[in-house]
Amino acid sequence: MPSGVSRTMATRLMTLFLATALPAVAPGQEAVPGRMAAAGEAATGLPIYNYVLSGGDRVRVVVFGDPALGGEFTIAGSGLIAMPLIGEVDVRGLTSTQLQDRIVAKLADGYIKDPRVAVEVLSTRPFYILGEVNKPGQYPFANGLTILGAVAQAGGYTYRAKTKQVFIKHAGQNEEVAENVTATTLVAPGDTIRIKERWF
Numbered sequence: 001m002p003s004g005v006s007r008t009m010a011t012r013l014m015t016l017f018l019a020t021a022l023p024a025v026a027p028g029q030e031a032v033p034g035r036m037a038a039a040g041e042a043a044t045g046l047p048i049y050n051y052v053l054s055g056g057d058r059v060r061v062v063v064f065g066d067p068a069l070g071g072e073f074t075i076a077g078s079g080l081i082a083m084p085l086i087g088e089v090d091v092r093g094l095t096s097t098q099l100q101d102r103i104v105a106k107l108a109d110g111y112i113k114d115p116r117v118a119v120e121v122l123s124t125r126p127f128y129i130l131g132e133v134n135k136p137g138q139y140p141f142a143n144g145l146t147i148l149g150a151v152a153q154a155g156g157y158t159y160r161a162k163t164k165q166v167f168i169k170h171a172g173q174n175e176e177v178a179e180n181v182t183a184t185t186l187v188a189p190g191d192t193i194r195i196k197e198r199w200f
Helices: 003-021 096-108 147-153
Strands: 058-063 071-074 080-083 087-090 117-123 127-131 137-139 165-169 177-180 192-195
Touching: 058 096, 071 080, 087 096, 096 117, 127 147, 147 192
Parallel strands: 127 192
Antiparallel strands: 058 071, 058 117, 080 087, 127 137, 165 177, 165 192
16 A cells, blocks of 8 residues: 555544544633533533522631631521621622622721632521422432432332422422423422322
């Protein structure tokens, strides 16, 4: 076989190998060997619930260089935490990152030059599951929790359960909403989940 043909075939084979061996990368992204799931991306491919703080949650605030200004705080029903120096901070509707930014802004407003703050969620509001499960009750919420995971925590469905549909009442809402159950149907903190009995 002529050497020119050999080189061409080798080039094609190498291109084919690289195309199948390397993961697809979106335009503008850099391929990273052994890349783990990115921040905010579940390793299973499921979306991660963007946790919004509210009354009953407990957080740890760290102010670097001045530990006396931080500490562990339970969010009151009014949605406030009382911190040293800056007083009450309204956390309603904020994620931990947004709360961190709010505390930084308050500290920077005449208290500390270039403050550095970290906020960690220590415990969250539970969820509740009722109806046709073997162990109805209150259970701890976790990021990425699905309806099927919630049912598993509650001991699984009873033999009478309607497994294709669920009724969910979100925290702060008065009405429950019917949702079809899939592998990616997420639970939110404070949800009340009701599993109905199926009709024979």
